[in-house]
Amino acid sequence: MLSLIAALALAPPPIDQPARLRTILSNGSVVLVEPHFEAKSITIDLFASSRGAEDSPKSHGWRHLLEHLLVRGRKGGVDARLEAVGGFLRAETLRDATAIELELPPDQLALGLEIVAEMLHYPEVTAETIKNEVPILKEEIAIEADSARLANAGWTANYAALGLDPLGDVARIAEATPEALTDLYIRHFRAPNLVLVISGPIDLDGGTKLGTELMARLPGSPVRLKGTPRVAHPQSKFDASAPGSAITIPVGPFDSRVTAATLAVTLVFASEHPGCFVTYTPSTQAGLITVGTATNRDLPALAITADADTFESLFDRGRRLAQGWLGRQMTDARSSTFLRGLLLVQSANATPEKLEEAVQHFTLEDYRAGIDAIKQGTVVRGNR
């Protein structure tokens, strides 16, 4: 079996294969395999949607804690096994999903799948393991980037409890119990919430077979839990524990032309004011675009709204910048796989191509709507 897996991973590119294959299993989980024969590594991403497992003010950060504990593995020593062969595991808790990513040498697909299988079982969590992890999470939260703090204040201002910072609140995290985390794991990692993406120098059919065999073992039904839809209730001003300032703009789904146009306007602003950042994580739900600065302390957020009127003449540049932004998200096999998986875990029909289409086809009218949205955005003022 191991030699078969190694052979699949190193197989030459077959002729006339589709670019990728998505398989929806009867238990509701999804497997996507995308060969990239030019890639030098295999990437395996496991996404768990936050549908039905969203953070609440009471459980703020439990998903993040669960992520930390889960990646240690059931048997422990996940990192040691991976790094002995030059592999690496990353994990991230996002608002819409938890993402676990393995990057491996091309002949280590078997090891990667073995580790994913381990993540699909709840680890042994005790009060002691939680207690040990809390100080590390506390340090992680303490060093959160200023740009993220500004953006998170915008999420709170616009979406209140539905926009909680996925890093969490240390006091709430410390209140988590093994039982509560077990319950959370069951809701969060149920089969219909899961997407497995395998990409790299791998045979499409062989990779799909291995991926579906792994995911098919999970119990479940194809019924997806309903999440709580985000609805923006914007506030005009909000403070953040950060230097600098930002404008945060609630936007519609990722494939809306106005969303793409709003992103373009913010990128124009950032190109006119070096040192500014733009953050946006594509979501099938209502989302948020943030443009601001944490490193240019003389530039108030209000300059963005004042400048916005002058941006109409930079419509063409805005589209080029948005194309460039998308190009950077899709720059290599690993990053494009991540974006594809992140969208897929939110909706079976959400793809980067839809985002690309919105970027290619937004109109001047959409762009003007983006300018208006910025002018009505929430001003986040850093208070240090």
Added chain:
Amino acid sequence: MILPPVVKLLDPQSPVVTFQVVVPLQGLSPADTDIALVLGQAMATQTDDYTVGRVRTIVSGSGDDLHATLSTDSLRISFSVPTVDINLGYSLLASVLQHPDLSDEAIKGALGALKPRVSTPFQLILDPRVHDISVVKAKDVQRLYAILVRPERITIGIGGPVTPTDVDEAVSTRLKDWTLPRVPASYADHSQDRLSSSTGTTFSLLGLTGPSFKGSDPGLAAKFLAAFALGCGKGASVFKIWRESLHLSYLQTCGIVGSPDGFRLNAWFAREGSDGLTDQVEAARKALVASLDGWAEADRTRAIAMAESVLLRGLDLSPFSFQPYGPLSNSVQDRTFLATYWRAKTGTDWDPRALLERFKPVQLTDLKAAATEFLTQAKPNILHP
């Protein structure tokens, strides 16, 4: 006419062509380094041929911008263009080098853009120098440009879906008539470095900065491999000791930074709070040194495996921090910069495969010795909130 060395990094899959320029700053006084910061900002804004708006439009489709960054030993100028605009890219490169706008007004604009900007704490732990640009004048910038930006001093790097012969021809055509200003006479400069002791934020950064060693150091392979063993991955010592055992931090690393005459190892961690930092950094050092006794063959092979993934497969976990923002990424921009920087720094081609081959014969005892030397000789570097 002397042409600058041009490093080519071929990446047929890249949707952009990236242009990198490395200007080494060895021998520059602290005052001239401050001026170099303004020079970089001005060169990365507009030229006599391209207005700032035109520059921004040219680079806009690449997801990148024209920018300059000052690190411990060099000035980096960087931009990218979509592949279809490669000829515009060559022309912009030639213009940035030969005809930057260094007029009084342009320098005033550069100073205005730089003054409100602050370094991130993660920049300061790698390079705690604070630059004073309040007295910089246009004539200072013009003088430094004449000294630094010359074909015999700079190195150019061009990466993406390019053909080496086409690159050489395009660069040669555009730079062959470069009219160089006379090198100004040197003058006495007794300025001193000013160092920051604050992160400017709510957390502390505690670091250990090792002694400088040259690129020709026979122990370079062991020292570089020590950076992988100490800092790369979750099996690395800083993760296991500082994070997992001592619960000191969430973010900790050990990397390699440039120094005026070579390289240094640098290990650091971020920590909430401001109490007892001197004791903490010494306790962290002591614990890390003690952990070296437990290093086994598995630690050496893990370090080599991680180095192989970083050097040959592009694992985004590089210890090379030759830019102010921290480790270099696997982007075509950073890969091209690394190859260019290495050529400028060592006079040799960047050959990751050859570097990996130099790591393989490093014995466990040599690896421990390199790590011990670094940790015991390193100076503490503390940035308070």
